[in-house]
Amino acid sequence: MQILVTGKQMKQLDQSTIKQMGIPSLVLMERAAMAVFDCLKQHFPLKKTLVVCGSGNNGADGVAVARLLHLAGYPVDLYLAGNHTSFTEEMHIQWQAAKNYQVSIVNNCRFSEYTTIVDALFGVGLSRELSGKYQALAEKINASGIPVLAVDIPSGIHAGTGQVMGTAIRATETVTFAYRKLGISLYPGSVYAGHIQVKDVGIYGASEGVFSLDNKDVSWLPARDPAGNKGTFGKILLIAGSRNMSGAAYFSSKAALLSGAGMVRILTDESNRIILQQQFPEAMLSVYEPSMTPDELSEIVRKAMDWADVVAVGPGLSTSKTAENLLQTVLTFRQSKPIVIDADALNLLAKRKDLQAQCDAACILTPHLGEMSRLAECTISDLKVHPQKFMDVFYNNCSCTLIMKDARTWIRTADGSFFLNLTGNDGMATAGSGDVLCGVVAGLLGQGMNPSKAAPFAVWLHGLAGDQAASAKGARSMKATDILSGLEAQLQKMDSQN
Ligand SMILES: NC(=O)C1=CN([C@@H]2O[C@H](COP(=O)(O)OP(=O)(O)OC[C@H]3O[C@@H](n4cnc5c(N)ncnc54)[C@H](OP(=O)(O)O)[C@@H]3O)[C@@H](O)[C@H]2O)[C@@H](O)CC1
Numbered sequence: 001m002q003i004l005v006t007g008k009q010m011k012q013l014d015q016s017t018i019k020q021m022g023i024p025s026l027v028l029m030e031r032a033a034m035a036v037f038d039c040l041k042q043h044f045p046l047k048k049t050l051v052v053c054g055s056g057n058n059g060a061d062g063v064a065v066a067r068l069l070h071l072a073g074y075p076v077d078l079y080l081a082g083n084h085t086s087f088t089e090e091m092h093i094q095w096q097a098a099k100n101y102q103v104s105i106v107n108n109c110r111f112s113e114y115t116t117i118v119d120a121l122f123g124v125g126l127s128r129e130l131s132g133k134y135q136a137l138a139e140k141i142n143a144s145g146i147p148v149l150a151v152d153i154p155s156g157i158h159a160g161t162g163q164v165m166g167t168a169i170r171a172t173e174t175v176t177f178a179y180r181k182l183g184i185s186l187y188p189g190s191v192y193a194g195h196i197q198v199k200d201v202g203i204y205g206a207s208e209g210v211f212s213l214d215n216k217d218v219s220w221l222p223a224r225d226p227a228g229n230k231g232t233f234g235k236i237l238l239i240a241g242s243r244n245m246s247g248a249a250y251f252s253s254k255a256a257l258l259s260g261a262g263m264v265r266i267l268t269d270e271s272n273r274i275i276l277q278q279q280f281p282e283a284m285l286s287v288y289e290p291s292m293t294p295d296e297l298s299e300i301v302r303k304a305m306d307w308a309d310v311v312a313v314g315p316g317l318s319t320s321k322t323a324e325n326l327l328q329t330v331l332t333f334r335q336s337k338p339i340v341i342d343a344d345a346l347n348l349l350a351k352r353k354d355l356q357a358q359c360d361a362a363c364i365l366t367p368h369l370g371e372m373s374r375l376a377e378c379t380i381s382d383l384k385v386h387p388q389k390f391m392d393v394f395y396n397n398c399s400c401t402l403i404m405k406d407a408r409t410w411i412r413t414a415d416g417s418f419f420l421n422l423t424g425n426d427g428m429a430t431a432g433s434g435d436v437l438c439g440v441v442a443g444l445l446g447q448g449m450n451p452s453k454a455a456p457f458a459v460w461l462h463g464l465a466g467d468q469a470a471s472a473k474g475a476r477s478m479k480a481t482d483i484l485s486g487l488e489a490q491l492q493k494m495d496s497q498n
């Protein structure tokens with residue numbers, strides 16, 4: 001697991017390393033510059049490099065990089081875009097050292113001369129939009145087509161939100177120090193950053209921040225009991241599908257089984273019986289008919305729920321009166337069973353505040369931004385700008401585990417921790433993709449994972465499955481069925497690693 005930090009959090013970590021740990025700022029800076037230098041040597045054409053510097057410590061990193069290149073015999077020019085008057089203490093020292101070593105300093109940059117540009121204009125200290133000469137410079141760099149290495153973060157990207165502050169430099173590669181910044185993990189900052197390398201410069205101890213799973217977290221996957229039987233691995237009830245909507249029931253239930261659940265049962269409209277039996281013979285079925293009374297319906301749901309260890313409700317359910325009765329019965333008779341609430345069930349929940357009050361930490365809600373905006377009674381743009389704030393506010397009404405799906409999905413666990421998922425791709429914006437996620441969450445819960453782990457792990461795994469699908473079929477053409485195939489392949493790989 002890695003921790004993603006904002007600019008403010010990173011500055012606190014810099015300061016505590018300098019003040020409490022006693023590591024001088026210039027030592028950290030030299031390590032940062034050496035990490036950039038290594039990356040330049042490995043990945044960039046170094047016939048002639050231009051290092052563009054601001055007046056702060058990001059600029060000071062850049063000056064140190066220019067010195068290292070120069071001393072190693074690589075042709076380099078240093079261009080100061082900032083003002084001498086606002087130099088930090090470190091920048092004064094770096095600038096003087098560069099002059100002492102006779103690093104070439106230019107006052108104009110003729111971009112056609114260079115094969116690589118190092119962007120050391122602004123780092124985590126960016127405090128406002130780029131304007132005037134900085135904006136013009138960023139635009140010229142972007143128009144030059146020359147490969148760019150960004151130092152710490154592309155200049156112009158907000159380190160906490162990933163937003164473009166007026167204009168931003170588009171990098172080929174970003175070497176970021178100590179911790180990956182949240183701003184290059186979210187869109188559009190992550191696109192501006194290009195390929196990202198996180199480099200150890202001697203700053204440790206982040207305790208605040210957003211968590212993000214990585215390959216080491218494969219170990220979270222519950223071990224299989226060699227003596228287990230199909231009951232051991234979880235009985236999952238999917239209340240999904242409605243008339244003319246069998247696909248969502250298929251994708252969610254198949255994903256639950258592929259994720260390792262022992263048994264799945266689909267509770268759906270009678271009209272889906274034949275198609276589901278043909279498509280997915282491994283699933284058991286319970287069906288209801290539109291003509292049934294609420295009591296008859298409730299009886300069928302309660303019987304199926306008695307059987308289940310975990311219930312997922314919502315994919316393709318519609319927002320009919322029948323669907324509302326189904327959701328109400330689930331929440332009323334759930335006892336303490338984990339429940340995944342997805343898709344149309346979320347739209348129903350948005351209308352029924354009384355039912356929201358019945359959701360606790362064992363309920364996992366999986367809204368996309370549209371569904372979340374209805375639940376939290378805010379706009380989609382509110383959610384994009386302040387995702388954590390609105391997820392916190394919603395938790396006060398509905399103390400559930402929350403998966404807020406987007407190109408970068410946020411997870412808020414019941415203890416108030418936040419996760420941001422970094423796997424997945426735009427090919428996953430395809431019908432049925434969310435249904436697969438719902439099934440994965442339910443399947444993992446069925447194998448005994450607690451909601452605080454199952455939610456981030458399922459999202460991460462789903463993204464990896466999507467990435468596998470994109471490499472097999474291409475992001476443009478991949479579909480939910482390919483994500484299911486990716487899921488099988490990823491789990492097989494994870495089991496072989498564990
Ligand atoms: N020892 C350490 O601390 C380490 C730090 N490290 C490095 O330091 C970086 C952080 O350095 P930093 O805090 O000095 O801020 P930085 O990003 O250079 O920007 C501040 C300058 O920009 C200016 N400015 C801001 N916005 C502007 C705008 N829109 N338009 C114009 N000007 C603008 C701002 O001016 P002001 O707001 O004061 O007027 C100020 O002059 C970090 O990303 C990493 O690279 C690493 O070496 C590891 C060790």
Ligand SMILES: Nc1ncnc2c1ncn2[C@@H]1O[C@H](COP(=O)(O)OP(=O)(O)O)[C@@H](O)[C@H]1O
Pocket residue numbers: 368405406407408409423424425426427428429430431432433434435436437462
């Ligand atoms: N650009 C993207 N990058 C990564 N993941 C994406 C992207 N677009 C969509 N996804 C993921 O695909 C899934 C789509 O779910 P949802 O919107 O509920 O679709 P559906 O209802 O069609 O199944 C979510 O898990 C979301 O995070």
Ligand SMILES: [K+]
Pocket residue numbers: 058119120121122123150151152153154155
């Ligand atoms: K930068």
